[in-house]
Amino acid sequence: MEIIDKRNQLTQNRNRSYRQRSRNAIQNIAIHHSATTSGSAEAFARYHVNNLGWPGIGYHYVVDKDGTINWCHNAEVVSYHVGNSNGRAVGICMVGDFTQQSLGEAQRNATLDLTLMLMDQLNISVENVWGHIEFPGYEWKQCPSINMENFRRELAERAGEDISGSYRSPNYVAGVRQRNYLSRGDQGDDVLALQERLNELGFKPGPIDGIFGPQTYDAVQRFQRSAGIGVDGIVGPETRTALSNYEGNGNDEEIEHASPTDEPDESEERFNSESRRMLRHIRPMMRGEDVREVQQKVGAMVDGVFGNETEQKVREFQRQHGLSVDGIVGPQTWRALDRVNGDNQPSYQRLLSLQSPYMRGDDVKRVQRELNVAVDGLYGPVTERAVRNFQRQEGISVDGIVGPHTWSRLFPGG
Ligand SMILES: [Zn+2]
Incomplete structure (x- = not known):
């Protein structure tokens, strides 16, 4: 070595x-x-x-x-x-x-x-x-x-260790139940059937063990890409239909290029720090601040409960934004939602500076939009640097902090 x-x-x-x-x-x-x-x-x-x-x-x-x-x-x-x-x-x-x-x-x-x-x-x-x-x-x-x-x-x-079998989790769900949506972490006979089908189609999902792990997830994504449907790694109605109708295109799967650099750019940190859930209409219904955020942006009634109306509005939003229409808020839909500008722009609320964890909010997004950096709503180092540059250009004190003075320079109209 x-x-x-x-x-x-x-x-x-x-x-x-x-x-x-x-x-x-x-x-x-x-x-x-x-x-x-x-x-x-x-x-x-x-x-x-x-x-x-x-x-x-x-x-x-x-x-x-x-x-x-x-x-x-x-x-x-x-x-x-x-x-x-x-x-x-x-x-x-x-x-x-x-x-x-x-x-x-x-x-x-x-x-x-x-x-x-x-x-x-x-x-x-x-x-x-x-x-x-x-x-x-x-x-x-x-x-x-x-x-x-x-x-x-x-x-x-x-x-020299033996670890065979140590990845099989004990809470395996058996039976003929066919869930509407399968995603990472699910286990059971329906997952097993999914893996068998993926395998049959040549998408190698890893061990056929009824556990929806990273390899199955990866195989689902490869399948979705190959089938020309939305790539989210979730098996819902659209993917299920595609799985049954798929005829295959030989072994040359279309391979899409990954992002040009691997790493934890801020958007990655964003996903992690917020640990954003996948939101969908299930029973019992999902609730929370993240549901409210989605409802605000898709124009559903804002009650923090992901029900039928929210699902319909999410579908509409997905249709308008060219996303795969499944009514589920997964990473792709979250990203699209992030790009949506709220109608009412926030005015000055508080001092913004680089902190750990990063400050977040719509006011940060507004600053980012104005400075042409990635709009993720997190006040990270890239945003701070852009603020410093702006302050330098404006000839005001360069501290990387957005206080009332810098804010008024950024948004002269308020
Ligand atoms: Zn990596």
């Missing part, structure tokens, strides 16, 4: 540094791919610092295609790679886009060796080695796009 120490050689932000933690705060090893067909620790560091405004590179280790391991941070550094799980995870990134490339032997072996070394150093067991997609809130993230069950199995073999 060849490890090159680059801890003090990569681009860093002069003004910011990552927070530190104790070793025993570390509970997971996170495996990523870079989602770029080529790259290096140097290039990722430049991108994370110069383009995203982060303190330094997001990953602790970067593994090159030839198996060279680049050591970027001590494990105690809380760098950015899995949003709100950053505090508990060490990140390894394999250079490559494994939605379209395959992982070569040298790189795979080096990553396995490195992971074993870290498991040993940090006292982490094999079941706590997770792909990015397996972290809470990242079900939608195609990272690292390798089979993590196999990866863990190989780790266990190399470590």
Whole structure:
């Protein structure tokens, strides 16, 4: 195993540094791919610092295609790679886009060796080695796009442990019941039937075990993409119909490119920090602030209860925005809702500044819209930087904080 120490050689932000933690705060090893067909620790560091405004590179280790391991941070550094799980995870990134490339032997072996070394150093067991997609809130993230069950199995073999069967959860639901919607985390015979069908169609859902895990989720998404329907990883009526009618198109599935860079841009942090639920019309009906937010934006009666009317309005909204019409508020619909401008723009409410966790709200969105940065409603480093730039241009004091003075410059009309 060849490890090159680059801890003090990569681009860093002069003004910011990552927070530190104790070793025993570390509970997971996170495996990523870079989602770029080529790259290096140097290039990722430049991108994370110069383009995203982060303190330094997001990953602790970067593994090159030839198996060279680049050591970027001590494990105690809380760098950015899995949003709100950053505090508990060490990140390894394999250079490559494994939605379209395959992982070569040298790189795979080096990553396995490195992971074993870290498991040993940090006292982490094999079941706590997770792909990015397996972290809470990242079900939608195609990272690292390798089979993590196999990866863990190989780790266990190399470590001499037997973990067979340890992933089967005991609360398996048997029976002929066919649920209307199946999504990640569901278990049962209807999931088993789904996996069999996916397998039959060549979409390899992983073990046919009746558990809707990350591989089944991934297979559903590949199927949806291939069938030309909305890609949300949820099996509802539309997907079910497509599954029964699907004739296949040989083995060349259309593979869509992943996002150009892997990492926890702020939108990713947003999903995690808000841990937004998938909202849908079920019994008992779902309730909460998030339901209210949806109702406001789709023009349903705002009572915080996701019922029939809300579902109809969500469908209308989806139809108008060219989304797959299923009445379910999943990641795609959430993103579309985020882009909707509220009719009444908020006026100045409070001082906005970079804090941990990030401040959020419609006032932040309004600032972001005005400054042409991604509108996610979270006052993160990119927003702060844009505010500083704005203040510099306006010739007012540059502190990255939106107080009454900066606000009045941003919105002279109020
Ligand atoms: Zn990732």
